[in-house]
Amino acid sequence: MGSALSSLVIIGTWFLxxxxxxxxxxxxxxxxxxxxxxxxxxxxxxxxxxxxxxxxADTVNAHYGYLPRAADVLGLTSWPTASVREVVGPAPRPHPDGAVVHLPIAGVHSGFGTHSALVYVPPQYFTEPDARFPVVYLFHGSPGIPLDWYRAGQAAKTGAALARAGRPAILVAPPLGHGWLDDSECVDRPGERIETYLVEDVLPTVDNLLRAVPDRSGRVFAGISAGGFCALNLGLRHRDLVGTIVDISGLARPTHSGGMTGLFGNRPDLAAVTAANTPESYSATLPPNPPTRVWLSCGLMDFGPLGDIRKMALALYGRPGFTTVLRPRPGGHDFGVWRPALRDGLRWALP
Structure with missing residues (x-):
């Protein structure tokens, strides 16, 4: 029954x-x-x-591609899973398609609390005990949660395909806020220091617990929509930690329903803090080192983000120290664009 629900697609024309x-x-x-x-x-x-x-409801769902299968609607897991013990402990059993684990990550430095990241590990992780793997950090959109990457984003399927193609990687989808509607923009703000959580808590925990490549050459920041902004802004602000950025449908500036005061708080240096988190503003001042690779994609009908994606491509293309690729594709602001864009972006990003 579970297998049937996992394979029953509910966003197709015939189902509707x-x-x-x-x-x-x-x-x-x-x-x-x-x-x-x-x-x-x-x-x-x-x-x-x-x-x-x-x-x-399913017509709207089909438009955004948010819950593709019946299992997703019912909250059932439709991807292979494993326990944390299997991943961090000795002699794990094989998982032919890889597996997804819930990895608790404590906010030791950020004060964000302990939250679980959804982590995909490739099949080679279980069969090659001495190997280390590059890590792709997947930043979800807003509204959104890490689970979106495995339901609508089909990250486990993408990870398995990459592994079969000889490009195995660990995929880490951390939480970027306290809830589905929390639009943190991955910045440090009053009461919620998400940038610190990601940089000082998530990255070290993954490096310490998993067999990750523990340097910038083995790290990719990838995101969709608001998560695309996160990948771009954090990746450019922390080039010493990450070598490759995959920005899909992200804006080149922070946004928030409460404006910049609602995002960063009422502070005397608000203009400076905003500028320091606005890639379209600071990209012209970026030094050439360390070398950084940037892959940009967006739906051709997704006009707002598309304009920003093209703006960033123009700003970075040809700059010393940057390898920049722009790959727009048919579609709008939805998973119909984001699923194949992630697949193609990671094929480019991973060695």
């Missing part, structure tokens, strides 16, 4: 047509039974209304 047809049949039955058996008519009407709501 079936839902719509069932709704129409129930409405027709409701009308036909209205003067015959009132209780049956009420039941059919209620079922028709539920099917209409499901059809509308």
């Amino acid at each position: 047509l079936v839902l719509g047809a069932l709704s129409a049949i129930c409405w027709a039955g409701c009308v036909w039974m209205a003067r015959r058996r009132r209780a049956v008519a009420v039941g059919l009407g209620f079922l028709a209304a539920l099917l209409m709501l499901a059809t509308a």
Whole structure:
């Protein structure tokens, strides 16, 4: 049953047509039974209304590609899993497609608390006990949570494909806030120091507990939407720690519903702090070293981020010390763009 739900795609045209047809049949039955058996008519009407709501919800879901499978809607795991003990301990059993683990990471330096990152480890991690692997840090969007990378983003599937192609990597999806609606922009702000959490807590924990390549050459920052801004801004601000950036549909400036005061707080150096976290402003002053690779992608119908992505490509292309690639693709601001963009971006990013 679990396997069937894992493979049942609910965002395809035929699934939506079936839902719509069932709704129409129930409405027709409701009308036909209205003067015959009132209780049956009420039941059919209620079922028709539920099917209409499901059809509308799934139409929106199909547009964004957020929950592709029935298992995702039901909160079931549709990817291979392992325990932390199998990953950090000796003699693990093989996992042919790799596995995803929940890795607790304490906010020792940030004060952010202890939160679990969703970590994919490739099959070679279990069969090659002396090997070390590059690490891709996956930054989710806002609204969003790390789980999005494995449901809509299909990160485990991408990781397994990379491993089969001889490019095995560890994929780490950490939390970037306290909840689904928390738009931290991955900065340090009053009450929430996400930049410090990522740089001083997450990276060292991964290096200490997992067989990661523990230097900038083995680290990739990758993100979508608000997470794309995180990857770009953190990657450019910490070039000593990361060698490659994959920015998908990210803006080149911080945004927040409360403005910059809502993001950074009411502080006397607000303008300077904002500028220091605005890649489109500071990119012109970046030194050539250490060398940095930047891969930029966005949907051609995603006009706001597309403009910023192109702006960053122009700012970085040809600059000493930067290798910059721009790969726009058909589509908008959704996982229909982000899934293949992540796949192609990591193929480029990983050796």
